[in-house]
Each structure stands twice: as C-alpha cells, then as structure tokens.
Amino acid sequence: MSQEPILTIRGLHKSFGDNHVLRGIDLDVQQGDCIAILGASGSGKSTFLRCLNFMEIPSDGAITHAGKTIGTERPGKPRVYSEDELTKVRQKVGMVFQQFNLFPHKTVLGNITEGLRIVQGKDKASSDARAREELARVGLAEKADEYPSRLSGGQKQRVAIARALALAPELMLFDEPTSALDPELVGEVLNVIRGIADEGRTMLLVTHEIGFAYHVANRVIFMADGIIQEEGPPEQVLKNPQNPLTQAFLARHKQFEF
Amino acid sequence: MYEWDFTAVIENSGLLWQGLLGTLAITGTALAFGLPLGLMLALSRLSPRKWLAWPAGFIIEFFRTTPPLVQLFWFFFALPILMDIQMTPYLAAAITFSIQSSAFFAEVFRAGIVSIERGQWEAARAIGMQRPQAMRRIILPQAVKRMIPAFTERSIELMKTTTLVATVSYADLLYQANELAQKTFRPIEVFTVTALIYFTVIFGLSLCVQAVERRLAVSGDSTVR
Numbered sequence: 303m304s305q306e307p308i309l310t311i312r313g314l315h316k317s318f319g320d321n322h323v324l325r326g327i328d329l330d331v332q333q334g335d336c337i338a339i340l341g342a343s344g345s346g347k348s349t350f351l352r353c354l355n356f357m358e359i360p361s362d363g364a365i366t367h368a369g370k371t372i373g374t375e376r377p378g379k380p381r382v383y384s385e386d387e388l389t390k391v392r393q394k395v396g397m398v399f400q401q402f403n404l405f406p407h408k409t410v411l412g413n414i415t416e417g418l419r420i421v422q423g424k425d426k427a428s429s430d431a432r433a434r435e436e437l438a439r440v441g442l443a444e445k446a447d448e449y450p451s452r453l454s455g456g457q458k459q460r461v462a463i464a465r466a467l468a469l470a471p472e473l474m475l476f477d478e479p480t481s482a483l484d485p486e487l488v489g490e491v492l493n494v495i496r497g498i499a500d501e502g503r504t505m506l507l508v509t510h511e512i513g514f515a516y517h518v519a520n521r522v523i524f525m526a527d528g529i530i531q532e533e534g535p536p537e538q539v540l541k542n543p544q545n546p547l548t549q550a551f552l553a554r555h556k557q558f559e560f
Numbered sequence: 561m562y563e564w565d566f567t568a569v570i571e572n573s574g575l576l577w578q579g580l581l582g583t584l585a586i587t588g589t590a591l592a593f594g595l596p597l598g599l600m601l602a603l604s605r606l607s608p609r610k611w612l613a614w615p616a617g618f619i620i621e622f623f624r625t626t627p628p629l630v631q632l633f634w635f636f637f638a639l640p641i642l643m644d645i646q647m648t649p650y651l652a653a654a655i656t657f658s659i660q661s662s663a664f665f666a667e668v669f670r671a672g673i674v675s676i677e678r679g680q681w682e683a684a685r686a687i688g689m690q691r692p693q694a695m696r697r698i699i700l701p702q703a704v705k706r707m708i709p710a711f712t713e714r715s716i717e718l719m720k721t722t723t724l725v726a727t728v729s730y731a732d733l734l735y736q737a738n739e740l741a742q743k744t745f746r747p748i749e750v751f752t753v754t755a756l757i758y759f760t761v762i763f764g765l766s767l768c769v770q771a772v773e774r775r776l777a778v779s780g781d782s783t784v785r
Contacts, residue, residue: 357682385690393688403683407701417687420697462683469687 306369308333308504309354309473314363316349323349325528327363331473331506336499338515338536339508341525342551347508350525351475354506355395356388367391368472393421396466400478402458404450404465410437411446414465422469436464440494456487460494467498474498474505481510512555516540524548568744569753579736580757586650586732587719590657594718597658598665603695605670616666623663629724632656636728649730653722661718668710672703705776712769716762733757 309331316324323346331337341347352358354365356372362380365372372391373381405413414433418424424432437443440460450458459479466474476495480488492514499505499518509515515522515536522539524532524547532545543549569576604616623631636652639645647655676699684694726735737754741747 355686357686389685389688389690392686395686397682397686399679399683399686401679403677403679405680405683405698405702407705416697417689420693421688465687 305333307331307366308368310364310366311354312364312366314350314353314365315361316346316353316358317361323528324353324360327528327530329523329530329533331504333504334502335504335506335521336519337506337521337523338519339506339523339525340510340512340515340551345525346528347525348477351477351506351508354473354475355392355397356383357397359383367394393417393469394472395475396469396471396473397475398459398462398466398477398479400481402450402455402462402482404458404462406450408449409446410442410448410450410453410461413450413461414468417465417469432468433464436468437461439467439497440464441490454487455483456490459483459491463491463494463498472504474503476505476507476509478508478510510555512540512552524551526551562748564749565746566749566753568746569740569749572740572744575736575740576733576753576757579731579733580761582731582736583719583722583733584761586653586657586722586725586730587715589654590661590718590722591715593654593658594661594665597662599669601662601666602669602673605666606673619659620663620666623660624667628656628660628721629727631660632724632728649725649728652728653725653730657718657722657725660721661714664714664717665711668707668714669703671710672707673699675706676702708769708773708776712766716766719762720758 307330309329311327311329311331314324314327315322325346327350339347339351349358353360360380364375364381372387373383375381405416408416411430411433414436415426415429418429418432419426434443434446437446440463442457442460442464445453445457445461450461453461463479479495480491483491488511492511495505495507496514496518507515507519517536519536522534522536523530524539524543524545526547532539532543532548539548540552543552601616601620604612605620607613607616632652635656636647636649639652640647673695680698680702681694684698685691689697722732723734725732726738729735733754737750741750744750
C-alpha cells in the first residue's frame, strides 16, 4: 500500500549562469525513506539536495512538501518563492553540511538552542532540555558548554546533526556529512546517522560511502550529468547496475575496496 | 643649545586639560553617532534592495573621498548661509565627524560582514532564520570580533583628524596648545607636551582594546593568535 509521498519533485532544473547543473529531476520520497544519492563530483547531487531546502532556488520545476507545492506559479516563467514561505519550509527540513558550519561564537548547547529559541520561540528552559536530549542522542552530553573550536571534526558533525534534529524536522538532508573528516572519525558520524535512519526518520544523504549506502539506505539514486541515471533498492543499483554510467562509477570505486 | 623650560607649560596645564576634554568630547560624540550610523550604512549598502544600497554607497564614497577639512568648513560656514542655520563650532564639528567617521566605519563593518564564510549564512538559514535574524545573531557577532583591529585603527585616525576643529575655533587640545604657545613663547615645550598627551591617551586606549580582544579570543576564533 503506498501512501501520499512527503516530498515530490517534478521537472527540477538548476542553472548557474550558462552552467546547466540539474537537467530535469523527478522523484517521490515516501515517509521513512532513507535515500542515498551517489555520483561523481559535478554530477549535480549536492545541488539537487540543496534545492530541497531552497539553499539553491530551482531554475525550473516544482517541489511539493507534505502535499503543499512551494512557490507561486507564473505562466511561462520559473516559480517565485517568498522569503517567509522558504523560512517555514526550512524549519521542517533539517540540513547537515559537509563543513559542519557550527556557529563558532556559541557553545555547543547555544548552537542547538539557537533555532529553538529564535526561530521556534521556545523558552530557555525547554530549549536547553530539548538540546541536551539531542546531545545525549549523539553521545556528546558532556560537551554542552564547550565551544566548537575545542571539538574534533567528528564531534562537530555530531553537534551539527543534533542542531538539525532538535527542530524536529520531517525530513533530514545530509550533504556529504563525512567527506571533510579524517578517516578514523568517519565511523562515529556514520553510526549516528545510522541510528537516526533506524528510527525511521525520512532522509536523503549525498555520500561517497558506498558501503554505508548499501547497508543503511532503502533506496539508492545514481546521478550523472544532472539527471537521475538509475534508481532502486541498494542490492539492485549497487550489485546489479543496469546503466553503463553506474557500472563505470562503481567499478572505479571498487578499486579502493579491499 | 636650546634650554628646555617647562615651567610655563606646567603653570598653565589647566588650559591643556580643558583642550584634552574638548578633544575627547568631540571624538566621543563622533564615535557615539558614527558607529551606529556606520552600521546602518553598511547594512544598507549590503542590502539586496537597490533603493537602499545605492544611496548608502553614495554617502559612504562621498564622505570617504572628500577632505574632512572641506566638510567641516561646509557645515560651519556654508550651511548657515544656505539654510540660515547657525551652528556652534562643537555642533558643526560633531556633525562633520559623525558622518565622516560613519562612512569609514561602514566600510569596516562591511569588510567584517563579507569576511564571514558563506556556510555560516547557510547554517542560519537552514534552521529557518530570516536574513535579519541571521545577520544579527550569527553574522554580526563574528564580524565585530574580526573588525576590532580595523576599528581601533579608524578610531585613532578619528581622534587625530579632530585636530581640524581648531580651524573653526573649537577649543580642542591642539587649539589650546596653540593659544598656550603664543601666550608663553614656548612652542617647543607646549607642542612636545601636547604630542605626549595624544600618545598617552591613544596608546592607553589601544592597550585597553587589545585586552578586550584577548578576552574575546577565549570563545573560539579570533584575531589575536
């Protein structure tokens, strides 16, 4: 039985000047999906993810969140988006960045409570309690009063995940969350993400960790040249790819797996 | 060989103290109005709204590129004639240096703001902040910290530039020194002491700023290594 998708993407295009990065993407995301997006650099996978919370404004196409299509249609032109509308969408979509982007002038706790207090208008006591709850989930309860500069990369990324989760998003976006980490720190972050996926939270994850995609995702998307080349369950896309581009991509990556 | 004699200077030191107070008053006024005005100009110039950005840019460039002495004369001599507004030397100097320093401070603010990584904006917007909230809560606090050295530099420049107010008979330190030199026929001593007063005040203040900077350095990234 299929229910209403929580996210629908239709005919998504994005250009930066003459550079046509996304060339028509269609995708339905169901509640509880964990979708891994693979592709070489320049394939448009990060741009695609960043369009979903409007960090990038789509050049064309429509994105529907929980039954509501974002933006206002204009005949013959791309949709227009109001700042208020996008601000509301972003509150329901958590994002984790490759470079963490913690606020360096705020403590770990302050990073997490910022959105709760300023955006959601919660009082200090309940924001703090909520933030500590999320910090405990990512295993950093004792770091609440530290500043980000005193944390390792893996710890920073776990705080960034807690910051996004604290706002109780309906959808989580991970943009290469382990690519900026030293190899020995990748595991702790992947474990946290796996824990969130196991709770059944809907998420899209741009990653180079093919093994992680295989074990955690329920759907895998392979992108090249700004479109989805192949999409399906991980066993199919990763073990028995049909598209020659997917096959070539996976062959390149397998050289490094021992 | 010249014979130094500071007796006359010491006996009349009250005049110099009054002058110092005058200098501090005009510098303080210019800072008190110039900083918030500079911030407003910087935010306007960075605004996506062209009708805000262009006039702000014009004001900043105009007051940065015209000599402060000309501005001072214009406010003190021209404005009363053109608009029938009478100004005291203090008021003319206060207006001139508030606007003039705001133009420079605006550029300091702007440089600080644009130096903050794009990721900070993105993180703020990703948690649902609107642009003004992100600016106030995330970008500006980090920018201000980075601005402190440039801000100190501009304030020192400001204090020295205020010596121009002597030309409209505002009794600042330099004006008083001039009076004293003519009265005592001891210009070398008078101006030596005057230079030492400027040095002591400005150097003292910049030591204070460095101390503040070092305290701020405790919380993460900073300009002091």
